[in-house]
Amino acid sequence: MSPHTTGGLGLVRSSNAGKPTWTLVGTGALAHTRTDHIHTTDLEATNVDKQVLRAVVEDVMAALDHYSAKLASTPGGAGWLHVQHVPVRRFVAEIVRKLLVLNSWAPFALAPGPLTLAPYEGLVGLRSSSSREYLAYTVTWSGVAYVLGAAAPHNPTRSAQLRNRARISTANTEPSPLPSDLGRQDVLALSWTSRHGPR
Secondary structure (H helix, E strand, O other), rough: OOOOOOOOEEEEEEEEEEEEEEEEEEEEHHHHHOOEEEHHHHHHOOOHHHHHHHHHHHHHHHHHHHOOOOOOOOOOOOHHHHHOOHHHHHHHHHHHHHHHHHHHHHHHHHHHOOOOOOOOOEEEEEEEOOOOOOOEEEOOOOHHHHHOOOOOOOOOOOOHHHHHHHHHHHHHHOOOOOOOOOOOOOOOOOOOOOHHHHO
């Protein structure tokens, strides 16, 4: 493994009543541990089988469609999953990818157990590829622990970066006035970018 600077999280094996458990800790603590451990950045860098990832994501999306697509809909009757299919699919893929990576790490695969999340870390964050116009959400490692059943009494649902971004965007919701010399026209505007196209 490559050397790391401090910062970020690591996953460390511990035990609870003789059963393996895994705890998310600050990476500074990893230098002193004698049990199995890994930096989450190393987990993130692990390759996964794209066909397996695609197949599992398809299964999860089919289950979402079957069990919850009709729970909410637009006034026109379109289900929430139809309207939000692309971002939901990407978010599901992020969760599935992290679960596959975790399962591919030999120490965890040989002794799987519950994960203890990092206190106060948001469960959902932003991917580094997010732009101002299109937010790409990801699950944090504490979010993965939560998906696997860990209690999160002190964890916010959104990361600090995401919460701060929401505050900034809602502070500027007042639309700017239209120019007074603009005549009244019937206008239809369409916007389509590669970001919204199928991948």
